[in-house]
Amino acid sequence: MSYGTFKEEKPFKKGDIIVYAVVAIVIVAVSLAVYLPKKNTEEITYFDVFFGEEKLFSYDFSTKRITITEFGKDKINVTDGEKIRVNIATEKGSNELEIGERYVKMVVADCSSHPDCVEKFSPLTTGGKAIVCLPHAIKVVSYGGISSEVKI
Amino acid sequence: MKLGVKRVAFDGILTGLALVSYILESLLPQIFLPVPGVKIGLSNIFTLVAVAATGFPDAIIIIVARTVLGSLICGTMAALPYSLTAGVVATTLSYLLYRVIPNGKISIVAVSVAGAVAHNLTQNLIFCLVSQTKEAAGYFPILAGVGVISGIITGLLAFLILKTIPDSTWEAVRGRRRT
Numbered sequence: 154m155s156y157g158t159f160k161e162e163k164p165f166k167k168g169d170i171i172v173y174a175v176v177a178i179v180i181v182a183v184s185l186a187v188y189l190p191k192k193n194t195e196e197i198t199y200f201d202v203f204f205g206e207e208k209l210f211s212y213d214f215s216t217k218r219i220t221i222t223e224f225g226k227d228k229i230n231v232t233d234g235e236k237i238r239v240n241i242a243t244e245k246g247s248n249e250l251e252i253g254e255r256y257v258k259m260v261v262a263d264c265s266s267h268p269d270c271v272e273k274f275s276p277l278t279t280g281g282k283a284i285v286c287l288p289h290a291i292k293v294v295s296y297g298g299i300s301s302e303v304k305i
Numbered sequence: 306m307k308l309g310v311k312r313v314a315f316d317g318i319l320t321g322l323a324l325v326s327y328i329l330e331s332l333l334p335q336i337f338l339p340v341p342g343v344k345i346g347l348s349n350i351f352t353l354v355a356v357a358a359t360g361f362p363d364a365i366i367i368i369v370a371r372t373v374l375g376s377l378i379c380g381t382m383a384a385l386p387y388s389l390t391a392g393v394v395a396t397t398l399s400y401l402l403y404r405v406i407p408n409g410k411i412s413i414v415a416v417s418v419a420g421a422v423a424h425n426l427t428q429n430l431i432f433c434l435v436s437q438t439k440e441a442a443g444y445f446p447i448l449a450g451v452g453v454i455s456g457i458i459t460g461l462l463a464f465l466i467l468k469t470i471p472d473s474t475w476e477a478v479r480g481r482r483r484t
Contacts (some may be wrong), residue, residue: 159358159472159475166411168413169411170416172415172416172418176422183446234471265379267391282440285436292438301306
């Protein structure tokens with residue numbers, strides 16, 4: 154293997170066609186594998202919030218009702234208003250969710266000055282999406298199409 | 306394997322430049338696509354330069370040092386498992402494409418695109434496994450598209466650096482010529 158001159162280096166070479174073709178095939182194949190089995194991408198109807206493996210609460214947009222589990226009852230604090238605020242306090246830290254008209258988003262996480270779950274995850278407006286706070290093991294999973302009562 | 310003084314110093318410079326660009330990029334607000342993992346990845350320019358100009362050990366040292374120090378400084382240690390794995394996978398693939406498989410037949414821009422897509426795919430996969438959230442896989446098509454665009458940008462910038470710096474400098478860094 155030799156390290157030749159870079160003066161003859163070009164931004165495009167013949168071999169690139171194979172690389173770009175393989176990249177395109179991988180992207181299309183993985184995207185199809187991700188999207189084809191998933192039919193639950195309609196407008197959000199409810200979402201579940203987990204701490205690790207344990208469910209803390211669910212929120213149903215059609216009934217506008219929060220169902221807090223036995224595990225979550227001492228960790229959840231709900232503030233009603235035009236937009237509902239749900240504070241989640243666990244031994245790992247504190248998070249706050251904002252629930253509005255057919256969306257939920259993470260608005261506060263005290264893990265760092267630039268928490269990914271607040272700054273990099275967009276609000277959940279359709280089913281089959283998630284917001285994850287890795288440092289605090291908090292996970293919000295959205296569902297579309299079916300109501301939470303059917304599932305529960 | 307023994308690295309010469311010039312090569313160690315050069316790797317230090319590349320690591321410093323990669324770290325500074327990583328920190329500066331992390332300060333930019335995510336206004337265009339609020340999806341975790343979406344960024345240009347300017348620090349990858351310097352890993353690509355190492356892949357092309359010095360060697361695999363240098364590139365791995367730079368990516369590991371930049372990822373660990375960047376996570377410590379930016380306070381994103383929770384992201385370290387998937388950032389580090391994705392960085393090592395992308396760097397290894399870049400090295401294989403540029404130096405091992407068809408030596409000299411593939412441009413640094415195509416290598417950069419393949420590396421960026423491999424990085425985002427690996428990062429997404431590890432994130433799904435670590436967080437046990439299969440729904441996060443839904444972000445892959447966006448991440449892959451961004452990977453192609455950012456790969457072209459970083460690849461072109463690495464190409465310009467390689468073309469601009471005289472070959473004698475690279476030879477001196479690799480320790481094949483007295484200066």
